[in-house]
Amino acid sequence: MIQCWPGSSTRFLPRSVSDHSAAVLRLGDVTNSRQHHFRFLSIWTTREDFLPAINAVWQQHIQGSPMHRLLRKLKSVKDLLKNYHKHNTSHISTRVSDAKKAWDIAQNSLNSNPTNAGLKEAERRTATDFARxxxxxxxxxxQRSRIQWLQYWEIGSRLL
Structure with a gap:
């Protein structure tokens, strides 16, 4: 049960006159004690620069036993993907909102001067960025909803 409530704790109060003691159970806030684990986002695999970046890391020459080389390469790939996420997919909702605003601005600019080729190209580029x-x-x-569903299913199956 400790897996379901990792932030839980129990404090036993003094017995006083009885041979029983009260216990104070604190279940804790699971969200505050949660560590951020590495999650592989499947959307990364659709980007053109994904495989070349992974291949470059995997081709590095590392000295040591085969297990040591494997572990070092896996750690390097993990570090690369964390950095990749930081620069490409983190705060995605904010990025979508910003891209929508940029597209709206480009559309308004194009509406005020519809024959301008530069404005047409800027509107097309911002529309493509927003769609991506x-x-x-x-x-x-x-993917996040699937992970949550599996976690809830796992907790539910343990309670049965």
Whole structure:
């Protein structure tokens, strides 16, 4: 049961006159004690720069036993993907919102001067960026919901 409530604790009060003592059970706030674990986002695999980046890390020459080389390469890939996430997919909802605002601004600029080729290209570019980001956000949220569902299912099956 400790896996379900990792932040829980119990404090036993003094017995006083009885041979029984009261216990104060604190279940804790699971969200505050939660560590952020590495999660692989499947959307990364659809980007053009993903495989070349992984291949570059995997081709590094590392000295040591085969197990040591494997572990070092896996750690390097994990570090690369954390950095990749930081620069490409973190705070995706904010990025989508910003891209939508940029697209709205580009559309308004184009509406005021519809024959300007530069404004047409800027509107097309911002529309493409927005479409890509909205697709990535959807994929990330879909994967996150599957993870949550599996976690709830696992907790429910332990309680049965």
């Amino acid at each position: 980001l909205i697709h990535e956000e959807e994929a990330i949220l879909k």
